[in-house]
C-alpha cells in the first residue's frame with residue numbers, strides 16, 4: 001500500500017505541474033522526447049537512490065557513448081545515472097536517460113555483459129519503443145504518460161512491487177503496455193542491441209549470457225524481478241538470439257574501456273556491502289578490496305592505505321583502483337600521490353569530470369581556498385552533472401564561501417525540478433557574489449532556470 005501511495009505521489013507531482021504537460025505529439029520528435037525525458041527526470045530524480053559518484057558516472061557515460069554511436073540516436077544527449085538499487089535492474093527513459101542499479105554487478109562479470117544490458121536499453125530508445133507503444137495504445141492522455149512516468153520511477157527506486165501493481169492493475173493498462181515492452185519489442189531490442197554490441201567490438205555472446213543469467217534468476221526467485229516485469233523474458237527470446245549470434249561471423253573484438261582486472265575492481269567497489277555471491281566469471285574475490293573499504297569507512301585511513309598497497313599490482317594499477325587511491329590518500333595526507341593519480345586519470349580520460357572533482361577535494365584537504373579552474377570549465381559545459389555541484393557545495397562549506405554555496409544549491413534545486421527554490425538560491429548568490437568576480441556563472445544559472453520553466 002505504501003508503495004502505491006508513492007506512485008500516486010510521483011504521478012501527481014507530474015500532473016499538477018503545467019510545465020510538464022505532454023502530449024503524444026511532444027513525444028513524436030526527438031526534441032520532444034528529450035524535453036519529456038529531462039522534465040520527467042527533474043520531477044522524479046529525488047526519489048532515486050542516486051549514487052553521486054563521479055567515477056561511476058564518467059564510466060557509464062563512456063560506455064553509453066561508445067554504444068550510442070552504433071545506434072541512430074542522432075543528437076540525443078546521454079544522461080547516465082548510477083543508482084544504489086540492489087536489484088538486477090537497468091532502465092531507459094525517453095530522451096537518452098539510462099539508469100543502472102549497482103545490483104547488476106552482483107551478476108555481471110565482464111564489461112561485455114554490462115554493455116549487452118546497455119545495448120538492449122539503447123535499442124529500446126533508438127527504436128522509440130516508448131512512443132510506438134503509446135501511439136498503438138487506444139488513448140493517450142497526460143494521465144497515461146504520468147502513469148508511465150510513475151512506473152519508470154517505481155522501477156528505478158526499487159519499488160518493484162509497486163510497479164508490478166500498476167502493471168497488473170487495469171487502471172494503468174495503456175501505460176503498462178508502453179513500458180512493459182511487448183515481446184516483439186524485446187526481441188527487436190535484443191536483435192538490434194546484439195548487432196550494436198558486435199559493432200562496438202564486444203562479443204555478441206555476452207547478450208545471450210545476460211539472458212541466461214536473467215532466466216536463472218527468474219527460476220530461482222520467488223519475487224517478481226522488476227527488470228523482468230518490464231522486459232518479459234521467454235525461452236523463444238533466447239533461442240531467437242542464439243540463432244542470430246550464430247549468423248554473426250568474423251566479429252572483431254575491440255579494446256574494452258576497462259581491462260578485465262580493472263572491471264573486476266570496479267565491480268568490487270560497486271557491490272560493497274551487498275551479499276556475496278557465486279559469480280561465474282569473476283576471477284577476483286572482492287574480499288581484499290572490501291577489507292580496504294571497511295577500514296576506510298571505520299576511519300582507519302592508514303590501515304586502509306596499507307591494505308591497498310598490498311593488493312596485487314595488476315589490480316592496483318587500474319583506473320578503478322586509482323579512484324580508491326585518491327580517496328585514501330586524501331585522508332592520509334599523501335597529497336603528492338593524490339595529485340599524480342588524478343593526473344593519470346585525466347591523461348587517459350580527458351573528458352572525464354572525476355579528475356576535476358577530485359582536484360576540488362584535494363584543494364579542500366590542502367586548505368587551499370582557490371577553486372580549481374578545470375571544474376569551472378566543466379560547470380559551463382556540463383551543468384547537468386549533479387556531482388559537479390555537490391563538489392562546489394563541499395568546497396563552499398569548507399571555506400565558508402557563501403556565494404558558491406548558493407550557486408551550488410541553486411543548480412541542485414533546478415536539477416530536482418524545484419524552480420522556486422532555485423530562483424531563491426540564485427537571488428542569494430547574486431547578493432553574496434563578490435563585485436570583482438566574474439558574473440557569468442550567475443547568468444548561466446538564470447538562463448537554465450528560465451529555460452526549464454518554459455514548456
Ligand SMILES: [Zn+2]
Nearest residue numbers: 181186189231
Ligand atoms: Zn527490454
